[in-house]
Amino acid sequence: MIGYLLKRAGFGLALLIVMSTITFFLVFSGTERVAANILGDNASDADIAALTTELGIDRPMLVQYGEWMGGALTGDLGRAWTTPGSVTEILARRLPVTLSIVGTAVVVMALVSAVLGITAAVRGGWADRLIQLVSVIGFAIPNFWLGLMLVVLFALNLRLLPATGYVSFSTSPLGWLAAVTLPVTALVLGGIASASQQVRGAVIDALSQDYVRTLRARGVRSASILYRHALRNAMPAALTVLSVQFIALLGGAAIIERVFAIPGLGELTVRSAIVGDVPVLMGVVVAMIIVVILVNMVIDVVNAWVNPKVRLK
Template identity: 35%
Template structure:
């Protein structure tokens, strides 16, 4: 297991370097320069050129990338070209927002999706068809529409929850919870369908296996067969689906964060891209890739732990 983990860590580091290099190339091929962004329209061509020269923008790309990697390893992600604020400090403030949104959204959508999927697989018939149809509808509805509908009902009409905004946990725990309810519900409603379908497919396949029939024949309680033996046997694809869901939510929550005015990573990426804040874009890509790599590494280790066949390989 130790050798396996070391190999996966090495691949994770390589993945980070490749993703960072791709982001670095895209930033340099974007047509914008740090001098042009920082000085704006008021900067003369001479001033822009002098700014770019001073920060080493004209140095060979390999040299620039190596300097940037060394800077990151020292814990310095640079400063914003727009207002000069520390990128690392800004990301540190935004990271808990996106992390909470992705974590609780994944947790709630997983709970709903697994319950629906197990119910569809066990009950079959009209229940199965109804849940499958509902999943299809939810998969086709944009998250933005669900969010707007929830805001209209719970914020505009019932006035039970805030429509937008975010309150840090350390400032007011109750307000923090209230500010996350509608975004998390939006995510859960639109994301549970995919997990429900994966759960149904995995459970249906597991329930037809020979050892399930044996358990029924020897009188094992149905609830134990379903929720212990079958669900455990179907767990690997479900866990993979949940992990992918978390990755998607963490890296693709721009719409939700903009809709509910949440100061997270997604909102920052939209703002940095729109303003051509090149160092900020590169740092955000690095952070998002790091999260994806960590989740994938954890998923592989968990799969190897749960699956005897993988442990023996």
């Protein structure tokens, strides 16, 4: 297992370097007008030239890349162009906010999807059809529209939850719960719709295997077959879906954080793209890639723990 994890870590590091390199040349190749955008329409050519030199974007691309990569390898992602402070400090403030929302959404999605998927697979009939219908409707609803409707209903009309803002868990657990309830609900609905159908399919496939028929013929209770055998074999597929949904939720957080004015990575990405703060965009990309790599490694470890076939491989 240690050798497998080291191999996965090496692959993840190689992926991080390749993706960050590609992203660097893509985003830094379009910095000709960055100084003009930062200074505004009334800036003179001399001011634009001075800021361009100050930012270092008038140097050859390979020189800029070598300097950035050298700093990145030591944890220094440079300084933001439009916000005081280093990129690393900005990410350190923003990343926990996004992870708290996305992490909560993943937990909620996993629990609700498991209940809905297992119920649809085991009961079948009208329950299966109803769950599938609700899943299709939930998948079709845009999360930003749902977020706006939730704000109108629960924040503006009923005044039960805050419409915008974020409170850290360490500051106030109840305040944090109130702040993330609406964003998590808006973010997770489509994921539940998709994941529940995947869980349903995996459970149905597991229950149709020959060993299940053998266990039933031997008189083993249905609950024991489901929870001790079928779910264990269906879990790898469900975990794979969960990792994919986690990545999708990271992308969806950009829109949801803008809707609810949450100071996370998603809101930072949109704002940095608008003002042209390229170092911050690069930092966000690196942080996202690291998070995705770590999540996939955790999923692999859990898969190996619940599935002996993976351990043998």
